[in-house]
Amino acid sequence: MSEALIKHFAKKLIAWHGLDGRRGLPWQSVRDPYAVWVSEIMLQQTQVATVLERYPRFMKRFPTVNKLAAAPLDDVLAEWAGLGYYTRARNLHACANQVIKEFGGNFPRDPILLEQLKGIGRSTAGAIAAFAFHERAPILDANVKRILARLFGIEGAIQEKSVNDQLWLLAQELLPKSPTDMPVYTQALMDFGATWCTSRKPVCMSGTKKCPFAKACQANLSDQVLLLPRKPIKAKSPEFDCDMLLLRHGNSVLLQKRPEKAIWGGLWSLPESVWRAKEKNLASHSEKAKVNLTAKELFKLVLPNQKTLTTLKASEPIKPGSEIKHVFTHRRLWMQIWHVSSSSATPFSGADFKWVSLHQLGKYGLPQPIKVLLQGLSLTRDDDLKN
Incomplete structure (x- = not known):
């Protein structure tokens, strides 16, 4: 495990974001925990291009957690139509009511409390805490798992508990020391996985751009970029x-x-x-x-x-x-x-x-x-x- 990479990762990633990170996304620079939460749930399993259109519309119709909680579920499902994975919409409605009843309409800043809310997992809780409250909380979505597996040459399948636990420990260890850096760091991590360290066409294999971690990335050094993280064999869909x-x-x-x-x-x-x-x-x-x-x-x-x-x-x-x-x-x-x-x-x-x-x-x-x-x-x- 490269101690130098761990020590300098956050600083390098933030510097990369200043030059090559995404700009102009409607949920960027938002610190309202409600707005952050909606964007994080909507971006799960939905393409960014689709969310770019639907997120502003959803926020206009349900601008606050109180408005969302008070709306009939049918109205929420109708607004969600076309985004798929409708459990997310039902959980949004249930979670909004939970925030009203249990937290007086205010999202808690503690990631552990956030994770207890309906439809919010550990990674989403970390994102809300980092963006809205500058908490030093890690995220570990599919993009981040891919980044860490490649950088540190983690061989096992990321679905395995032991591997997943290892990735969480790494994600925690890589966090910037200053809480004020958490929003830009978390956004940079998301952007790097979505635009540079992608699943099929990472920039290190195109030769058009130079990855800031190329000299330290174990997958790159061992020519295993497209082999990591290991993918499970999928059964044919019934x-x-x-x-x-x-x-x-x-x-x-x-x-x-x-x-x-x-x-x-x-x-x-x-x-x-x-x-x-x-x-x-x-x-x-x-x-x-x-x-x-x-x-x-x-x-x-x-x-x-x-x-x-x-x-x-x-x-x-x-x-x-x-x-x-x-x-x-x-x-x-x-x-x-x-x-x-x-x-x-x-x-x-x-x-x-x-x-x-x-x-x-x-x-x-x-x-x-x-x-x-x-x-x-x-x-x-x-x-x-x-x-």
Whole structure:
């Protein structure tokens, strides 16, 4: 372990940031812990380009922790629509209420207390404490793990507890001595991993720029830059089929609220069948004999617990729509859409069903593929009305 590198790392990194760090990001130089927290959660698993657009919009709608806590969860999910990983939005809402009830509306400065809040892990707690309160708290997101594994030649898989513990100790040891340096140091660490010490095209391999740590980096010296950190072998993502009912009455469509702990939890979507393992080497649903199923059979498939379905009659035949593929982090889903028009807006039992006008969809949190589908439907209807 290079003692010289540990001793001078923070100073060199801050100097690097002064020349080559990112500028102009809307969450940079922000010291309000609420604003820092929102940006950190939004940047998890979302590309910076997307957050650049959505962060200012979210902050305008929910400018304070009090506003966010007081808002209905449906409003928060609707504003989050398209950012994915909706557990983050539910945790934001829950955490805001927790801050109001347990801390009087003020985020605690202690990273240990921050980590006890809903949806805030150790690294996010460290970022909030460093940016908002100048606490000497380390961060260790995926970018930082990659930087440290390369610099210090750490061979093990970063998912292993022993390796992760070692990285946390290093992250703590590398912190600048002065608390006032913590905001710029933490930002520099994030920027260096996002723009220079990247996963696939680090600058040390392009030859266009000189890395300030090139002479001390163990991965660079041993020609293992692209081999560190070690990556686990990923299992192939399972694939599923499901049927979705696009039931319309006039200008309204039937939506169903998804269970809180399910995928797309808490969002409004189309009623759907149980997911089943995808059958290989078969044609799409619309080309199978299943296209001949009756409205009653389809309703039983996607709405098995609705007793009022005996009164629901389709005014038109079932029309097979598109088959939409959606890739999640650990699975893939093929959704066969079935179009059915109803002669009446039949009421459904339970608060998780709602007839929604196509022009009111923006008020609801919808899964991105369903949002795109229904927005296209709305545009088509608008064109029909104009003609």
